[in-house]
Amino acid sequence: MYDYVVIGAGIVGSFIARELSKYDLKALVVEKENDVANVQTLANSAILHSGHNPKPNTLKSRLCLLGNKMYNDVEKELNIQILRSGAFVVAHGESEEKQLAELVETTKQNNVTEYELLSYEEAVKTEPNLAKSVTQVLSLPTTGVIYPWEVAFACMENAIVNGVEFRKNAEVTNLIKDSGTFKITINDKDIVESKYVINATGVNTDDIAEMLEKHVDFKITPRKGEYFVLDKRVKGFVNHVLYPLPTNKGKGVLLTPQVHGNILVGPDSKFVDDKYRTDNTNSGLGYVKENASLLADNIPFNQIIRSFAGIRATSTKEDFIIEESKEIKGLYHTAGIDSPGLTAAPAIAEYLVNEIMMVQDKYDTSKDFDPIRKKLPEFHSLPEEKQRELIKQDSRYANIICKCEKITEKEIVDAINGPLGSNSIKGIKKRTRAGAGLCQGGYCEEKVYKLIARETNSSPLDIVYDSQKSNLFVSETKVKK
Incomplete structure (x- = not known):
C-alpha cells in the first residue's frame, strides 16, 4: 500500500515526486512512456518566464512569479543549468506601442518588479540583430532559459x-476507489493500491479523471506548436528571448537562445484533435519563418539542424487546475498546465x-531527506588539467563517442547506469546530448547503441530508439546458418 501514487512523470510530476520525498511516506510515480519528460516537457521553448503575461490574480500569475524565483534554489540544489538571458517583448509602430503599454500594466499587476521600456536605439545596443521595424521594447531581465529534460x-x-x-x-488502464483505497491497474494486469492519487498526466488529465468522475468539469484541448532548431554555431545571434506581443493564441513565435548555444525558432499554435500529433507541416514551419522575421533580421535559417513539434495541454478553463476532485476525495488533479507551466512547476508542486x-499535517518530515543532486562531470567543459586527471582515473573519459557535442564513453555509461538510467537511444541523447549536434546522431548513434547493448547485457536486436516498440533492427542479416 502506497500513501501517494503520482500518475505522470513530466516536469510537474517530477517536481511533485521530489516534494513528496521530503516527508516520511511511501510514494510511487508511474509513467506510461519509456522515459521521464517524454511528452509535453520534451518539446517546448524551455523558458523561465518573468510573469509578465498571465491574467492577473490567477494561479498562473501567482505560481509563475513564485516558480521563477524558486529556480534559484533549484539551480543550487539540483545542479541544473540556467541561462539568464532576459527577454525583450517587441512592438512595431504606434498601435503596437499602445498594446505594449497595456502589457506593462499587466506586468505591474502581476508584481513583476524588474522591467524597463526601451527605444529601438537602446535595445539594439545589446541585441544588434533586432528587426529594424521594431520601434519599442519591453525588457524583462528575470526571464531565463533552462534545459527542461535535465x-x-x-x-x-x-x-x-x-x-x-x-x-x-506503466500505463494506468483502470482506476477505481474501493473502501477508501484507490486500486490502480497498470498495463491491464498489475494492481497497486494507494491512499491518495495525483493526476499529473498532461494531455491525459481529463482521461484519467473520467475513469472515476461522472462529471469532469474540464476538457483538454491540445495545441500543437512547431519549431526549428538552429545549430550552436549561431550562438550570439540573439542574446535575449525575443517575444512578439502576446495574443489569445499564446506568446507567439519566439527566438530563444538555449543553454547549450542553439537557438529555437517557434512555435506556431494550432488546436489539434489528436493528443499525440507531433508531425511537422509546411504550413506550420512556413508560419514560423514568416513571423520570426518580425523579431530579427537575417535569421540564419541555413543553420537549421532539426525541426520538431510539441503538444501543450491547454484546457477549457483559462487557469491552471490544481485541486482535489469535486467528486472523489483523495484524488488530486494538476490539469491545463500549459505556458507558463515549466516556470511554475516547482511552485505548482509546493502549492499542491x-x-x-x-x-x-498527515506525515512527519523525513530526517534523511537530502536536497542535493550530485551532478556528474561535463567533461568537455572542464579545464584541461581536470580532464587529464579524470582520464587517469577512468580511461573511458578519453574515448569521445559524440564528436559534435564532445560526449565521452564514460558519460554515456553513467547515463545508462544512473539512478534514472536509460536503455534507449533517445534517453541517452536527452541525458548527455550525444546525437543532439550538427549530424543528429549520424556519427555516434551506432556507438551509443553498442554501449547500451554492452552495459545492459542485451542483444542489439532489443535496443530501441525511444518507445518499447521502436527497435532499431528487425533481424540479423549476416549470420551463419
Whole structure:
C-alpha cells in the first residue's frame, strides 16, 4: 500500500515526486512512456518566464512569479543549468506601442518588479540583430532559459535517492476507489493500491479523471506548436528571448537562445484533435519563418539542424487546475498546465503538496531527506588539467563517442547506469546530448547503441530508439546458418 501514487512523470510530476520525498511516506510515480519528460516537457521553448503575461490574480500569475524565483534554489540544489538571458517583448509602430503599454500594466499587476521600456536605439545596443521595424521594447531581465529534460531528470533522480519509487512503461488502464483505497491497474494486469492519487498526466488529465468522475468539469484541448532548431554555431545571434506581443493564441513565435548555444525558432499554435500529433507541416514551419522575421533580421535559417513539434495541454478553463476532485476525495488533479507551466512547476508542486493536500499535517518530515543532486562531470567543459586527471582515473573519459557535442564513453555509461538510467537511444541523447549536434546522431548513434547493448547485457536486436516498440533492427542479416 502506497500513501501517494503520482500518475505522470513530466516536469510537474517530477517536481511533485521530489516534494513528496521530503516527508516520511511511501510514494510511487508511474509513467506510461519509456522515459521521464517524454511528452509535453520534451518539446517546448524551455523558458523561465518573468510573469509578465498571465491574467492577473490567477494561479498562473501567482505560481509563475513564485516558480521563477524558486529556480534559484533549484539551480543550487539540483545542479541544473540556467541561462539568464532576459527577454525583450517587441512592438512595431504606434498601435503596437499602445498594446505594449497595456502589457506593462499587466506586468505591474502581476508584481513583476524588474522591467524597463526601451527605444529601438537602446535595445539594439545589446541585441544588434533586432528587426529594424521594431520601434519599442519591453525588457524583462528575470526571464531565463533552462534545459527542461535535465530539470525533470534531476528532480526524479533526487526523489528516487530520497525513497520515491518509479516505474516507466506503466500505463494506468483502470482506476477505481474501493473502501477508501484507490486500486490502480497498470498495463491491464498489475494492481497497486494507494491512499491518495495525483493526476499529473498532461494531455491525459481529463482521461484519467473520467475513469472515476461522472462529471469532469474540464476538457483538454491540445495545441500543437512547431519549431526549428538552429545549430550552436549561431550562438550570439540573439542574446535575449525575443517575444512578439502576446495574443489569445499564446506568446507567439519566439527566438530563444538555449543553454547549450542553439537557438529555437517557434512555435506556431494550432488546436489539434489528436493528443499525440507531433508531425511537422509546411504550413506550420512556413508560419514560423514568416513571423520570426518580425523579431530579427537575417535569421540564419541555413543553420537549421532539426525541426520538431510539441503538444501543450491547454484546457477549457483559462487557469491552471490544481485541486482535489469535486467528486472523489483523495484524488488530486494538476490539469491545463500549459505556458507558463515549466516556470511554475516547482511552485505548482509546493502549492499542491502543502496548500491543497496538506501533507505536512498527515506525515512527519523525513530526517534523511537530502536536497542535493550530485551532478556528474561535463567533461568537455572542464579545464584541461581536470580532464587529464579524470582520464587517469577512468580511461573511458578519453574515448569521445559524440564528436559534435564532445560526449565521452564514460558519460554515456553513467547515463545508462544512473539512478534514472536509460536503455534507449533517445534517453541517452536527452541525458548527455550525444546525437543532439550538427549530424543528429549520424556519427555516434551506432556507438551509443553498442554501449547500451554492452552495459545492459542485451542483444542489439532489443535496443530501441525511444518507445518499447521502436527497435532499431528487425533481424540479423549476416549470420551463419
